[in-house]
Amino acid sequence: MTRDGVDGWAYFNEDCRGGLEGPRCPASMHQPxxxxxxxxxxxxxFDTLTSLAGAKAAAAKLSNATIIGIAGVGHAVSSQSPxxxxxxxxxxxxxxxxxxxxxxxxxxxxFTSAGSP
Numbered sequence: 001m002t003r004d005g006v007d008g009w010a011y012f013n014e015d016c017r018g019g020l021e022g023p024r025c026p027a028s029m030h031q032p033x034x035x036x037x038x039x040x041x042x043x044x045x046f047d048t049l050t051s052l053a054g055a056k057a058a059a060a061k062l063s064n065a066t067i068i069g070i071a072g073v074g075h076a077v078s079s080q081s082p083x084x085x086x087x088x089x090x091x092x093x094x095x096x097x098x099x100x101x102x103x104x105x106x107x108x109x110x111f112t113s114a115g116s117p
Contacts, residue, residue: 034061038095041065042084044073045108066091068100072108081106 059065083102091098
């Protein structure tokens with residue numbers, strides 16, 4: 001197998017095993033970030049990696065955080081949701097007051113199977 005593609009990561013890890021140890025990071029690096037910088041946190045309702053609860057926990061010490069949950073999408077929220085894209089554009093234009101009005105109207109798609117009534 002080659003060092004590219006799927007095997008690239010495995011080889012990368014093997015190449016880096018041992019020899020790259022450095023000083024341990026300070027304990028403060030493991031603490032939640034505290035900031036007043038406007039911050040946008042977006043989570044998809046089907047996101048198993050970065051949940052809305054996780055976004056809320058991350059925002060606990062972010063005094064100017066805007067948190068939105070996008071219904072019906074998973075981890076790749078911005079690429080899957082025109083509403084999320086609009087919120088990002090709005091946030092970049094005015095970080096202190098992004099337009100999140102499209103979020104409330106979002107509903108996840110209904111799922112049915114062939115055996116559903």
